[in-house]
Amino acid sequence: MSTHQHAAPAPVGGSLLNAVTVVCGVLILIMATILLVRFIFGLASVTNVNDGYSWGIWVVMDVMVGSALACGGFSVALLVYIFNKGEYHPLVRPALLASLFGYTLAGFGIFVDLGRWWNFWHIFWPGYANPNSVMFEVAVCVTAYILVMWIEFSPVFLEKLGLRDVRKKLNKWLFFFIALGVLLPMMHQSSLGTMLVVMGSQVNPLWQTPAVPLIYLLTAIIIGYGVVLFESCVAAASYRRSIEVHLLGPLARIMLGVLAVYLLVRVVDLTLRGAWSNAFAFSGVALSFWVENLAFVAPFLLIGTAVARRNPARLFLAGIAIMIGGILLRLNGFLIGYGHHTGTGWSYFPSVGEIMVTVGFFAIEVLGYIIITRRFPVLPRETAPAAS
Amino acid sequence: MSTRRHFLKGALAGGAAISGATLAPEACARATHTRPAEGLGLLYDATLCIGCKACVAACKQANNNPPEFSTEDKLWDTPLDTSGYTFNIIKMYRNGTMQTKDAEVDGFAFMKTSCMHCADPSCVSACPVSAMVKDPVTGIVAYHPEICVGCRYCVVACPFGIPKYQYDSPTGKIGKCELCRHRYADGHYSACAEVCPTGATLYGKTAELLLEAKRRIALEPGSVTRYPRGKIGGPDQSYEGKVGKYLHHVYGEFEYGGTQVLKLSAVNFEKVGMPDLPPKSSASTSETIQHSLYGGLVLPVVVLGALSFIAKKTVPDDDDAAPDDSQEKKS
Numbered sequence: 206m207s208t209h210q211h212a213a214p215a216p217v218g219g220s221l222l223n224a225v226t227v228v229c230g231v232l233i234l235i236m237a238t239i240l241l242v243r244f245i246f247g248l249a250s251v252t253n254v255n256d257g258y259s260w261g262i263w264v265v266m267d268v269m270v271g272s273a274l275a276c277g278g279f280s281v282a283l284l285v286y287i288f289n290k291g292e293y294h295p296l297v298r299p300a301l302l303a304s305l306f307g308y309t310l311a312g313f314g315i316f317v318d319l320g321r322w323w324n325f326w327h328i329f330w331p332g333y334a335n336p337n338s339v340m341f342e343v344a345v346c347v348t349a350y351i352l353v354m355w356i357e358f359s360p361v362f363l364e365k366l367g368l369r370d371v372r373k374k375l376n377k378w379l380f381f382f383i384a385l386g387v388l389l390p391m392m393h394q395s396s397l398g399t400m401l402v403v404m405g406s407q408v409n410p411l412w413q414t415p416a417v418p419l420i421y422l423l424t425a426i427i428i429g430y431g432v433v434l435f436e437s438c439v440a441a442a443s444y445r446r447s448i449e450v451h452l453l454g455p456l457a458r459i460m461l462g463v464l465a466v467y468l469l470v471r472v473v474d475l476t477l478r479g480a481w482s483n484a485f486a487f488s489g490v491a492l493s494f495w496v497e498n499l500a501f502v503a504p505f506l507l508i509g510t511a512v513a514r515r516n517p518a519r520l521f522l523a524g525i526a527i528m529i530g531g532i533l534l535r536l537n538g539f540l541i542g543y544g545h546h547t548g549t550g551w552s553y554f555p556s557v558g559e560i561m562v563t564v565g566f567f568a569i570e571v572l573g574y575i576i577i578t579r580r581f582p583v584l585p586r587e588t589a590p591a592a593s
Numbered sequence: 594m595s596t597r598r599h600f601l602k603g604a605l606a607g608g609a610a611i612s613g614a615t616l617a618p619e620a621c622a623r624a625t626h627t628r629p630a631e632g633l634g635l636l637y638d639a640t641l642c643i644g645c646k647a648c649v650a651a652c653k654q655a656n657n658n659p660p661e662f663s664t665e666d667k668l669w670d671t672p673l674d675t676s677g678y679t680f681n682i683i684k685m686y687r688n689g690t691m692q693t694k695d696a697e698v699d700g701f702a703f704m705k706t707s708c709m710h711c712a713d714p715s716c717v718s719a720c721p722v723s724a725m726v727k728d729p730v731t732g733i734v735a736y737h738p739e740i741c742v743g744c745r746y747c748v749v750a751c752p753f754g755i756p757k758y759q760y761d762s763p764t765g766k767i768g769k770c771e772l773c774r775h776r777y778a779d780g781h782y783s784a785c786a787e788v789c790p791t792g793a794t795l796y797g798k799t800a801e802l803l804l805e806a807k808r809r810i811a812l813e814p815g816s817v818t819r820y821p822r823g824k825i826g827g828p829d830q831s832y833e834g835k836v837g838k839y840l841h842h843v844y845g846e847f848e849y850g851g852t853q854v855l856k857l858s859a860v861n862f863e864k865v866g867m868p869d870l871p872p873k874s875s876a877s878t879s880e881t882i883q884h885s886l887y888g889g890l891v892l893p894v895v896v897l898g899a900l901s902f903i904a905k906k907t908v909p910d911d912d913d914a915a916p917d918d919s920q921e922k923k924s
Binding site: 244245246247248249250252254255256257259260285286287289291315318319320321322324325327328330332333334335336337338339340341342344379380381383384385387388391392395396399400402403404405406407415418543545 | 886887905
């Protein structure tokens with residue numbers, strides 16, 4: 206790696222008891238109560254999922270969207286270790302931490318949605334596992350990635366615990382886990398898109414395409430950078446730290462490059478398949494398509510120039526635009542642009558219980574992020590360490 | 594900025610590799626499966642159906658399913674659609690004055706809704722744990738609750754909306770027609786066909802049912818022919834009846850590579866709830882993509898090798914080390 210001097214990570218410190226952590230705690234308790242009801246009385250007792258929309262927000266928001274929003278670690282690792290851009294190294298740990306939580310909770314999210322959860326281990330069991338199933342590939346890759354991420358992140362805990370020998374041994378193999386940590390998200394983020402393919406024409410042609418793995422992979426990378434922009438700004442604001450504009454500006458420029466590639470792929474794919482007419486239908490689905498893609502175009506207007514990329518507010522807004530686009534791409538494919546061939550009249554809107562569980566997952570992420578950044582060396586040290 | 598160009602080049606190359614694998618998958622193309630030669634199925638002839646729903650009741654009984662109510666008094670089983678507890682239902686098409694049976698305008702018609710036992714089922718391809726499997730000989734798409742994880746990918750994937758889940762139970766199962774495979778041992782066959790008084794639902798080998806369906810379409814509407822009842826090749830229960838105004842389309846002959854349950858109708862199939870499906874199954878498209886990318890794990894291992902090679906160079910030995918480390922080393 207090219208030599209770059211930057212502040213090493215250090216715990217932020219401070220109290221763990223504040224308004225945000227208390228609110229998170231309450232939200233988590235509410236979620237736990239709802240989940241208790243769900244496990245005792247079944248999915249219908251708290252969710253609105255039905256046979257026309259069997260996958261609600263616990264799958265689409267918690268897993269499809271949640272894991273995409275957790276791609277910061279993957280996107281930054283790709284940049285730092287594969288494209289050898291060492292100057293972004295201070296972004297690795299915070300991004301990886303958010304990814305770690307996002308993915309672990311995505312795994313937890315799919316578990317609470319499983320109707321016959323006590324059999325979940327069958328997915329990994331030879332004889333039961335079905336390699337033809339896209340979901341099998343996703344489940345195995347996501348599980349492996351969660352383990353790899355904990356290993357990638359473990360130096361943070363080992364540092365804190367002072368286990369230097371273990372750290373040294375791990376460091377020898379860290380490159381391999383980092384490589385795996387780049388490969389696995391490429392595999393399952395693309396496959397999350399491929400999961401739509403078997404649904405055939407039940408998915409609107411705007412989102413049903415053989416190019417869907419590429420579309421989901423590219424957006425996962427872009428969302429990864431968008432989330433880093435967003436999180437860096439939020440972390441800076443809430444911890445009253447300075448915003449790393451010198452890193453985020455160039456990062457945003459790279460994001461725009463990948464975004465341009467993505468939009469090109471999207472336009473070419475829609476044109477080749479002759480799917481544009483669906484975008485001009487007078488329907489909520491078509492509207493949702495335009496909102497999704499306007500959100501993906503917005504960053505060019507927000508941070509298209511070098512001057513604009515030095516403006517933290519614009520970087521923050523561009524990050525949000527990318528997240529909206531990415532969330533809508535997934536919601537559109539799996540829920541808004543999905544419709545059962547048979548039995549019209551199916552409808553789905555998440556129940557309060559479903560929403561509170563998704564909110565509760567989010568609260569675990571925020572609470573975990575706060576606890577770990579305050580107590581463990583994740584964020585770059587704010588001022589240069591005093592020389593000893 | 595050369596490094597940025599380098600990055601974009603890499604991103605493009607990676608993208609090209611994936612799109613290449615996706616868009617030009619000849620090497621790993623998985624063709625649409627066809628029906629097994631001895632596959633079993635049903636022939637449903639909507640022109641013979643009188644809507645008595647004896648098949649709905651018999652199906653409930655054969656599968657030991659509880660009644661479902663849609664009326665205030667809850668006197669008898671009145672499901673409005675298939676569900677986790679109803680595997681077969683007769684639906685009705687209505688138009689205008691509803692005067693003529695099997696007329697699209699001002700008429701009415703019936704249609705059976707139950708598993709089509711696809712040659713290349715989406716549910717089987719989707720299932721991550723082989724809880725939904727297609728028998729290689731009979732072609733029956735069977736469900737194994739003791740294996741199922743309850744992810745409901747089958748529910749989302751099926752173009753006919755057939756696998757359904759029992760949401761009201763903490764241990765809910767998927768419910769769907771399995772062609773009464775549990776009744777074969779003692780000489781029975783599909784209960785819906787056994788009880789059908791008009792032969793509208795006929796049981797047998799799909800190859801023979803297809804011949805029978807084609808025989809019917811070729812007949813002159815209004816002429817008289819013999820209609821078998823119960824089971825093709827079983828004891829003769831046939832009767833003479835008038836030939837309906839069939840559409841020249843055996844539904845299920847080619848749809849998604851063919852289905853083992855076939856349907857005849859006088860009213861447009863889409864209007865009676867049967868989707869217009871291409872001859873290529875979505876399962877084959879999905880598996881072609883998967884196997885192109887992951888077949889033999891070749892591509893992932895190559896990419897992992899390349900990534901490891903690069904990461905070995907870029908990850909320094911003291912990566913992630915806090916400066917406290919280096920300082921302590923010095924002191």
